[in-house]
Amino acid sequence: MRAVVYEGPRQISVKDVPDARIERPTDVLVQITSTNICGSDLHMYEGRTDFEPGRWFGHENLGQVIEVGDGVDKVRVGEYVVLPFNIACGHCKNCERGLTNYCLTAQPEPSMAGAAYGFADMGPWAGGQAELLRVPWGDFNCLRLGEDAQERQADYVMLSDIFPTGYHATEMAAVEPGDQTVIYGAGPVGLMAALSATIRGASKVMVVDRHPDRLRLAESIGAIPIDDSTVDPVQAVLDQTMGLGADNGCECVGYQAHDPSGDEQPNLTMNRLVASVRFTGRIGTVGVFVPQDPGASDDLARQGRIAFDFGTFWFKGQHVGSGQAPVKRYNRRLRDLIAAGKTEPSFIVSHELPLDRAPEAYEHFDKREDGWTKVVLHPVGS
Ligand SMILES: NC(=O)c1ccc[n+]([C@@H]2O[C@H](COP(=O)([O-])OP(=O)(O)OC[C@H]3O[C@@H](n4cnc5c(N)ncnc54)[C@H](O)[C@@H]3O)[C@@H](O)[C@H]2O)c1
Numbered sequence: 001m002r003a004v005v006y007e008g009p010r011q012i013s014v015k016d017v018p019d020a021r022i023e024r025p026t027d028v029l030v031q032i033t034s035t036n037i038c039g040s041d042l043h044m045y046e047g048r049t050d051f052e053p054g055r056w057f058g059h060e061n062l063g064q065v066i067e068v069g070d071g072v073d074k075v076r077v078g079e080y081v082v083l084p085f086n087i088a089c090g091h092c093k094n095c096e097r098g099l100t101n102y103c104l105t106a107q108p109e110p111s112m113a114g115a116a117y118g119f120a121d122m123g124p125w126a127g128g129q130a131e132l133l134r135v136p137w138g139d140f141n142c143l144r145l146g147e148d149a150q151e152r153q154a155d156y157v158m159l160s161d162i163f164p165t166g167y168h169a170t171e172m173a174a175v176e177p178g179d180q181t182v183i184y185g186a187g188p189v190g191l192m193a194a195l196s197a198t199i200r201g202a203s204k205v206m207v208v209d210r211h212p213d214r215l216r217l218a219e220s221i222g223a224i225p226i227d228d229s230t231v232d233p234v235q236a237v238l239d240q241t242m243g244l245g246a247d248n249g250c251e252c253v254g255y256q257a258h259d260p261s262g263d264e265q266p267n268l269t270m271n272r273l274v275a276s277v278r279f280t281g282r283i284g285t286v287g288v289f290v291p292q293d294p295g296a297s298d299d300l301a302r303q304g305r306i307a308f309d310f311g312t313f314w315f316k317g318q319h320v321g322s323g324q325a326p327v328k329r330y331n332r333r334l335r336d337l338i339a340a341g342k343t344e345p346s347f348i349v350s351h352e353l354p355l356d357r358a359p360e361a362y363e364h365f366d367k368r369e370d371g372w373t374k375v376v377l378h379p380v381g382s
């Protein structure tokens with residue numbers, strides 16, 4: 001089968017790799033029809049993780065079941081399914097508590113928890129930017145889709161990661177009806193957090209970034225765009241909230257946060273959130289931060305540390321939630337909102353391309369070029 005193989009920093013190729021296949025009775029084999037490129041892939045693509053050359057990417061996957069193992073009860077051949085990026089067993093201590101983002105079985109390293117397809121430090125699992133994907137514990141991990149699945153793939157594929165992840169940010173931030181919410185980052189994840197805040201009834205959603213195309217998308221769903229290359233975003237949020245600050249906030253950028261000129265400052269968004277959110281407000285951090293970052297520009301960051309304004313954070317009595325999103329906690333409900341025509345997360349999709357065009361798509365998306373907001377690859381079908 002063909003797959004998007006990592007060769008080294010900013011070097012990928014689409015080439016033949018061994019076919020994915022059923023290896024255990026509980027496996028499901030999926031022919032991938034839609035698979036997204038994610039901001040998380042870019043950390044690996046840029047060589048800012050220890051993702052091993054020769055492995056292939058792809059954790060935002062949707063496709064059609066072509067084979068099931070003998071131990072699979074629910075999922076049937078021919079059905080369209082969307083897969084949470086978290087691979088989870090369903091029966092470990094964490095999965096039992098709904099923490100499928102920290103499964104203990106799917107992660108072979110005993111000191112770690114959590115697994116994903118085609119991802120650094122998240123187990124040995126192959127990615128889905130390929131024609132076929134092996135889904136372990138298939139009954140637990142597959143979310144089945146209805147009859148409109150094939151034609152509405154661009155909406156449903158967002159259930160694999162970024163829509164539930166954006167929603168999780170607003171859950172950790174405890175966004176409630178009437179709230180005023182600020183979101184740092186208008187990438188795909190930030191835009192999904194903005195959509196989720198709206199679904200939860202926020203009265204005002206403010207989105208901070210500096211890319212005009214991404215800010216326009218935020219505006220298209222009723223959010224207030226704040227361009228931090230032209231204004232001080234903290235002051236802009238205070239101005240919008242009678243000087244009190246937002247009720248809550250979401251971090252959707254991560255450790256490669258930078259100023260508008262491109263200089264990395266991994267503490268920039270967290271400290272701006274502390275300053276933009278009012279006393280006692282909550283912050284949901286879904287942007288990825290890492291325990292070590294050898295490619296960082298300063299010593300602190302190389303050790304996975306940031307200079308966090310803990311004094312102000314403590315003084316304001318704020319709370320912060322963090323980590324990978326437990327996609328399974330939300331994907332069924334969000335699927336039903338899509339199916340009912342209540343929401344269309346595909347508004348962020350800028351490009352739908354065949355798998356062979358992955359190298360150019362990575363290059364453009366990595367540069368956050370104007371108009372490249374979200375790429376869906378189609379290994380099979382179009
Ligand atoms: N927790 C999870 O489960 C989970 C899941 C998916 C993605 N992520 C992470 O979420 C983050 C965002 O992903 P994405 O796909 O949207 O990526 P992206 O890189 O396309 O988007 C990030 C956006 O942040 C903006 N940005 C950079 N510095 C900023 C700053 N100082 N202030 C405001 N905006 C700034 C960039 O201009 C860009 O538009 C990444 O770190 C990704 O790894 C986490």
Ligand SMILES: [Zn+2]
Pocket residue numbers: 038039040041059060085161162
């Ligand atoms: Zn992702």
Ligand SMILES: [Zn+2]
Pocket residue numbers: 088089090091092093094095096102103104105106
């Ligand atoms: Zn588990």
